[in-house]
Amino acid sequence: MSFKKNTLTVTPSAFSFSLLIIIFMTAAASVVSASAVSGPAGPPEADTVEIVIASPTSPVVSDFKYDDGNSLILTWVPSIDDLPVGGKVLGYHVYRSDNGGEAKKIAELIPGSNYFKDDDLYGDTTYVYHVVARSANSRAASINTEAIQPRREWVNLNLKYLFLIALIIAASVIYFIETAKRGKKLFVRKIAGLEAVDEAIGRATEMGRSILFIPGINDMDDVQTLAAITILGRVSRVVADYDTKIRMPVARSLVMTAARETIKASYMAAGRPDAYNDDMVNYITDEQFGYVAAVDGIMVREKPATIFLLGGFFAESLILAETGNSVGAIQIAGTARPAQLPFFIAACDFTLIGEELFAASAYLSGEPKQLGSLKGQDIGKGIAMLAILLGVLLSTIAAVGDTETITEILKFITKVFTVTN
Amino acid sequence: MEHFSLWLAAFLTLGIISFLYKDNAWYKLTEAIFVGLSAGYWFVALFWDNFYGKFWIGKDEHLYLYVGAFLGLLMLLRLIPKIGWISRWPLSFIVGATSGLWLINYFSSNIMKQVQATIMPLFSTQYGAGFNAEPATIIGNLVIVFGTFTGLVYFFFSKEHKGAFGYTAKMGIWVIMITFGASFGYTVMSRMSLFIGRIDFLLGEWLGMIL
Amino acid sequence: MSTKAKEILTLALIVVFCLVFYIRKVSGGEGIIFSPLVSWLVIAAMIISLLWVLVLTIKGRLISRRVVFVYVGIALALPLFMPFSQKIPISPEVQALYDSVKTLKPGSKVLISFDYDPPSAPELQPMAESFIRLCFERDLKVIIMGLWPQGPQQANMALEKVLSDDKMKAKNLKYGEDYVNLGFQTGNEFVIQRMGTSFESMFPTDYRGTSYDSLPLVRNVKNFSNIEYSFNLSAGFPGSVEWVQIAVDRYGVQLGLGNTAVQAPQMYTYLNAGQVTGILGGMNGGAEFESLCHYKGKATKYMLSQSFSHMIVIAFIIIGNVAYFLSGRKSALKKK
Numbered sequence: 001m002s003f004k005k006n007t008l009t010v011t012p013s014a015f016s017f018s019l020l021i022i023i024f025m026t027a028a029a030s031v032v033s034a035s036a037v038s039g040p041a042g043p044p045e046a047d048t049v050e051i052v053i054a055s056p057t058s059p060v061v062s063d064f065k066y067d068d069g070n071s072l073i074l075t076w077v078p079s080i081d082d083l084p085v086g087g088k089v090l091g092y093h094v095y096r097s098d099n100g101g102e103a104k105k106i107a108e109l110i111p112g113s114n115y116f117k118d119d120d121l122y123g124d125t126t127y128v129y130h131v132v133a134r135s136a137n138s139r140a141a142s143i144n145t146e147a148i149q150p151r152r153e154w155v156n157l158n159l160k161y162l163f164l165i166a167l168i169i170a171a172s173v174i175y176f177i178e179t180a181k182r183g184k185k186l187f188v189r190k191i192a193g194l195e196a197v198d199e200a201i202g203r204a205t206e207m208g209r210s211i212l213f214i215p216g217i218n219d220m221d222d223v224q225t226l227a228a229i230t231i232l233g234r235v236s237r238v239v240a241d242y243d244t245k246i247r248m249p250v251a252r253s254l255v256m257t258a259a260r261e262t263i264k265a266s267y268m269a270a271g272r273p274d275a276y277n278d279d280m281v282n283y284i285t286d287e288q289f290g291y292v293a294a295v296d297g298i299m300v301r302e303k304p305a306t307i308f309l310l311g312g313f314f315a316e317s318l319i320l321a322e323t324g325n326s327v328g329a330i331q332i333a334g335t336a337r338p339a340q341l342p343f344f345i346a347a348c349d350f351t352l353i354g355e356e357l358f359a360a361s362a363y364l365s366g367e368p369k370q371l372g373s374l375k376g377q378d379i380g381k382g383i384a385m386l387a388i389l390l391g392v393l394l395s396t397i398a399a400v401g402d403t404e405t406i407t408e409i410l411k412f413i414t415k416v417f418t419v420t421n
Numbered sequence: 422m423e424h425f426s427l428w429l430a431a432f433l434t435l436g437i438i439s440f441l442y443k444d445n446a447w448y449k450l451t452e453a454i455f456v457g458l459s460a461g462y463w464f465v466a467l468f469w470d471n472f473y474g475k476f477w478i479g480k481d482e483h484l485y486l487y488v489g490a491f492l493g494l495l496m497l498l499r500l501i502p503k504i505g506w507i508s509r510w511p512l513s514f515i516v517g518a519t520s521g522l523w524l525i526n527y528f529s530s531n532i533m534k535q536v537q538a539t540i541m542p543l544f545s546t547q548y549g550a551g552f553n554a555e556p557a558t559i560i561g562n563l564v565i566v567f568g569t570f571t572g573l574v575y576f577f578f579s580k581e582h583k584g585a586f587g588y589t590a591k592m593g594i595w596v597i598m599i600t601f602g603a604s605f606g607y608t609v610m611s612r613m614s615l616f617i618g619r620i621d622f623l624l625g626e627w628l629g630m631i632l
Numbered sequence: 633m634s635t636k637a638k639e640i641l642t643l644a645l646i647v648v649f650c651l652v653f654y655i656r657k658v659s660g661g662e663g664i665i666f667s668p669l670v671s672w673l674v675i676a677a678m679i680i681s682l683l684w685v686l687v688l689t690i691k692g693r694l695i696s697r698r699v700v701f702v703y704v705g706i707a708l709a710l711p712l713f714m715p716f717s718q719k720i721p722i723s724p725e726v727q728a729l730y731d732s733v734k735t736l737k738p739g740s741k742v743l744i745s746f747d748y749d750p751p752s753a754p755e756l757q758p759m760a761e762s763f764i765r766l767c768f769e770r771d772l773k774v775i776i777m778g779l780w781p782q783g784p785q786q787a788n789m790a791l792e793k794v795l796s797d798d799k800m801k802a803k804n805l806k807y808g809e810d811y812v813n814l815g816f817q818t819g820n821e822f823v824i825q826r827m828g829t830s831f832e833s834m835f836p837t838d839y840r841g842t843s844y845d846s847l848p849l850v851r852n853v854k855n856f857s858n859i860e861y862s863f864n865l866s867a868g869f870p871g872s873v874e875w876v877q878i879a880v881d882r883y884g885v886q887l888g889l890g891n892t893a894v895q896a897p898q899m900y901t902y903l904n905a906g907q908v909t910g911i912l913g914g915m916n917g918g919a920e921f922e923s924l925c926h927y928k929g930k931a932t933k934y935m936l937s938q939s940f941s942h943m944i945v946i947a948f949i950i951i952g953n954v955a956y957f958l959s960g961r962k963s964a965l966k967k968k
Contacts, residue, residue, distance in 0.1 A: 091739075107852055110739040117857040119829065162533060166524075188578050220512060221519040254512065257499050286467075287459025289751065293437070293452040300444040314868050315751075315894060318608070326697075339894050342605035345598070353597065355576050378579040384536050385573050391540030392566050399542030400551055410540075417537040419529045419881065424658075431650070441701045466781050470818045522821070526877035530907065534881065538905035565904070604897040607914065611755060611893030613708065613941040614915040617934045618754025620709050628650060629657025630664050631712045 048137070053081040053088050055140035056131045061148050069123035069152025074116045076142060079133040082111050093132045093139075094118075098125050121150045161416040165383065173376025180368030186375055188363050193332060193350035197231075197364075200330045201238045204305035210245035211235070212304040214295060214320060216311020216335065217251040217288055220258055224336050227361035228311035229258055231334075234364040235308065236263040240270035248281040249298060251291040256283045292316040296323045309333040309348065310357065313340045321347035334360065387413060431627045434619055539569050568596040664713055671714040678706070682947050689955045700948055707944040711936040718935045725903055726920040729888040729910025733763075733861065738771035740860035741853060745875065746776060746783030752867035752892050753786060758931035759890040759918040760790040760865055764811075766925050768800055773849055774811040775859070777835065779823055779870045784815045784839050808847045815839035821874040828856055828883045856883040865890040876902050890917070 057077045064071035074094065082089035094107040094116050107116055121127065126149050132141045180186050204211045213235065215228040232248075239246045246263070250256045259281045267276035284294045296319065299307070307324040309317070309331060317340040324331045325347045333344035334352030344351045352360050355377075362370035394410040397403065436451030480486050492511035499508040543562045544552045554562070574586065575593030582590040624630045633641075653661075666674065682703075685695055736742070744763065748756045767774050776791075778784045791811065794800055805811060814835040817823045826834050831853055832844045845851050852858065862885050866872040872889045876899075879885040886909055889899055893914025902908050912921050915938055918931035 107858075110737050112737055119854050119857065162525075162529060165533075166528060187581075189581050221515050223520075226516070254496075257508070258512075285456050285460040286463040287456075290456040290459035294456050296440065297444070297449065297452055315611075318612075338600075338898055339604060339608065342601035342608065345601055346605065355578075359578050374578055378577055380532075381573050381577055384532065385570060385577075387536050388539050388566065388570055388573075391536075392543065395540055395542045396544060399545035414537060414540060417533050417540070419533045419537075428654075442698060467818075470781065470816065475818065522825075526821070526874075526881075530877040530881045530902075534905045534907060535901060538901075600897075607893045607897050609945055610914050610916065610938060610942065613704075613938055614755045614893065614934065615751065616704075617708050617915075617937050617941075620705075620712070620937075621754075621930075621934070624709060624712065625663075628653040629661060630653055632663035632665065 050138050051088050051135040053133055053135045053138060053140050054079045056092065056133050056142045059129060059131050059142045059145045061127070061129050061145040063148065063151045064117060066153045066156035066158055067150075069150045070119060070121045072118045072121060072127060072129075072148060072150050074118065074129050074131070074145070076114055076131050078112065078114050079140065081135075082133065084112070087111060088135045089133050090136060091134055093134060095130050095132060095141075097128045097144075100126070100128075103128075103130065123150055123152055125149065158420050162419055165380075165416075168383070169376055169380040172379035173373050175372075176375035177368055177372030180371045186371045188359060188371065188374060191352065191356050191360055191363060193334070193352050193356070194360050194363060196330075196332055196350045197235065198238060200306040200308075200332055201235065201242060201244060203330055205242040205244045207305045209305035210247050210302055211239060211306045211308070212295075212299065212302075212324075212329070213246060213248045213308045214311070215248070215250060215255055215259065216309075216313050217291060217316065218312035219252045220254040222312045224310075224312040224357060225252075225255060227358050228334075229255075229262055230361040230365050230367075230370070231308075231310055232259060233262045233266055236266035237270060240267045240272050240275065243272075243275065246280055247298065247302065247304065249284050249291070249295050250281060251284060251286055251288075253283055256281050288314060288316055292319050295320060299323045299327050299329070303327045304329050307331045309335075309344065310352070311335065313337060318343035318347065324348075387417060427627050431623060434623060438619075535569075539566060541566070567592075568600070571596055665715055666713045668715060671716065674710055674714075678703075678710075678944075682944075682951075686951050686954065689951050690958065692958070694955060703944050703948070704941060707940040708937045711940045712933075714936065716936060717932075718939060720919050720923045720932065720935060722920050722924060723913075723917070725900075725911045725913070726917055726924065727910070729912060730766075730921065730924045732886065732888060732909040733766060733770070733772075736770065736772055736860055739773065741773045741775060741849075741858065742767050743775045743777065743856075743859045743862040744787070745862065745864045745866075746778040746787045747780050747871045748786065748865055748867035748892075749780055749782040750786070754930075754934075755892050755915050755918065756865045756867060756890060757786060757790060758915070758929045759912050759921060760786065761793055762918065762922045762925050762927055762929055762931075763863055763890070764790055764794045765797070765800070765927060768794065768803060768805060768810070769925075772861075775814065775850060775853070776812065777814040778816045779820060779874075780867075781816050781818075783865075784813055787813055788839075808842070809849055812847050812849045813839040814844075814850070820870040821878055824870075824874055824878040825882075828878070830855055856885050859885065861886050861888070863888045863890065866895060867892050868895065871895065872899055872902075872908075876907050880907050888912075 056079050059074065059076040061072055061074050064073050078092075079089050081087060089111050091111055092109040092113050093105050094109065095103040096106045096118065097103040106118065109116060118127075118129075126147045128147050129145045130142050132139050134140075176186060201211060213232055215225055215232065216222075218225045220226065220229075236246060248259055248263070250259060260278055263280055264273075264276050267273055284291045298304075299320075300323065304324075304327070307329045309320060309324070310333065313320075313335050314337070317335070317337075321331060321333065321343055331348035332350045332352075333348040334357035335341060335344065336354050336357055338354070341351065341353055345353075358370075359374055362374045391410065391413045394406050394413070398407045398410050433451050433454065436447045437455075439445055440448045476486050476490055480490075492514060495511045496508050499505045541562055542554075543566065544554050544559055546554050546558065571589050571593035573593070575590045575597065577590075580586055621631070625632075685699075688695065733742075744760070744767075746760065764774060776784065776787045778787065791813070795805065803810075814831075815838060817834050819826075819834075823834050831850065835844055837843050838847060856862075856879060862875070862879060864872050864875045864887060866875070866889065872891055872895065875885075875887055875889075880887050880902075887907075888909050888911075889902075890912040891899055891914070893916070896911060896913030896917070899908065899911050899913075903911055912918055915931050915934055918929075919935045922929045922932045
């Protein structure tokens, strides 16, 4: 909201002239506003009839629940002349008065409207509304609503079950993280493709060719990229031990810096800091297909023996996987994007499907936080599986029979998983 | 000028397509032009849309933009090795803020609503209606429920895939693979569509061979 | 002749071919359309050659991948010269989207988000054109925005095409009153979130630099509650998933989707859960929508090429599997 201040200095000699101007302009403005309400001004006709319409009725204003105290809901019964076909009502105007001041138009709505949500209000201001139906040349206003102040709710109780389930899962995650920190071994099932990592690096070493690591094209805020960088830590540690060449073209500058740190740390942990070189990781471009063109070129020219495609990919996934396949490299891929998984499965030797990428990251790093998170997620999956099994069973029985108890349980389960804002 | 731009676009298109035959100088030239051009484009776009459009124009009205700018400057400290560790703070902020936002979005839309949508009577269209669903609807319902449940079992990492659990997980991976096959087919269509677009340009706009 | 010489000769022939046709085009030459007889002969030749490839495969003489590329290229290009058209059955999800737009009253505001760039234009641009056309035909007001930088530019191209139609010219549609392009805003899903409170905070000016307040169409549009329908054209991130998660699930927006065929399968879960009103998936979805709108656009024109290419892919899947199983049998026999 902005305010403008105007000052006007009036001299006696200009007063009468100004008065004439003002009278003339007021008369003109009233003609203009009359024509705006009634439609474009045309030649006056002796037989123009005012179209009389009924006013909208029962305007009710109420607080919009579970917001920041800046919204109100206005409902009304539309004018009886507002018909789907041949109706005389052309629309509605909503007027609002703040703290008893002059009512101002705040919205123009189409015919058939009976609801309006007013946002951007203030909790310490009292508001009164009325609704005006308009025809081609007339208006009909409703009565005023009661005065109301919007209220702020601190908690959105519609989301209480979402909060509860999130709390259960979060508590499980924390519990398992603490359990892992205390040294207890957390079981994670075998993941096909992980055993192939060491084998693939060994192959590159024997062939004297490089390893190409592609962490996807997402930035560091994507959890897939984080998982890829974690696996990179493990891979680069083995690479440092075997003294194999590793090459990592990236599409984001943040990923480049994170990857360089990771590989450097691995080389230092392997006792080979001298062998590390910043050129192992280089930034290409942010542009998706520009990156693909460059990486394809690297694959064809350098012919790496092993290619890791781990992270977030989009349309470039098949191009990269197919080119890698054509140069005879062993390819280990993993992404959580369902749209790209079919390509990796078709063109790569091993694929980590969806959450297996995150599980692999936890499995290889052995980090308590990652392992604990994985176990906590399993609790969440368990809740979902149970809800689906129970829900489907109960709803199938309830649909066929008429059992009140089963219906009540079913309603509760459905209510828990229904999210409304 | 129009002639030049058409021939240039056709030259670059065919240069990229020539990769299908083998790697060659024409492809390398086109690739280099594309990589350089795209890097430059993104630099300019990010400068005008992000730095100028968001920060410079809005900084007087929205003082919190200075906080974002400051965090952005901290990122650049990575270039100074001695104090490069400070750049981890804005990185943590980005990761944390995005995680927090995505937690609610994904939890609500991709978990809660999907579980709600999966809870359905298998043989009826409404409660109390008896076995009134069509056979096709029943099969559809069974596929959805079976596929969702077995898929979840496959991704359960806390139990070894043995016995009945293992069989259920195996069915889950079959369902997943069938889904991937359908998705692959859809994607083949997408790739063909893009190639058709290019062929329309080459044979239509450039050579005028098609109407 | 050496391989190098063959390559140079092929390149020279291609250059001559292109020059000849370009000069022909510049001199006023029209497009080429095969007669039905020639078209059928071409189809027969393709089928026979594929059968020959199958025979060669059975005999153990595998063809090079470049031959497959040539077949795909021919399958995509030749139907563009054929006088045939394809029947396009309508999918329930496309019909549902069309029906949801039809329920909107004249004067309703429709928000269209252009979240794609030129590489995805062959799939999404026809959808954009037919959707905008439908909106104007039904006297709906169109508000355009984009979460991708090139999105609003694609929108302008679609608008230009639609408004050049005589039927649209007769409607005398005015920028700022009947349609508006708010432009691109960086911030991905955060933009959608902020739009839930205030459109103006994200788009203080439109694409041309005109202030939001001075545009009659949007000056009273505070946020999503003032919008009757939203349509999202998406090729990736940010896109449909974010619109569903934030605009639909948080703000209750009625949303229809137009996706590339890569993204479409992922969106069916949201359709099944009732979070979106309908989906146009890929070029096929675009062609179906054009059919419902009684308009023959590029999607309809390209469908024959699409179908031919799919048949070629199916043929090579069969040939590839024959090769795979035969090689498996051979190695089993060798082991014995």
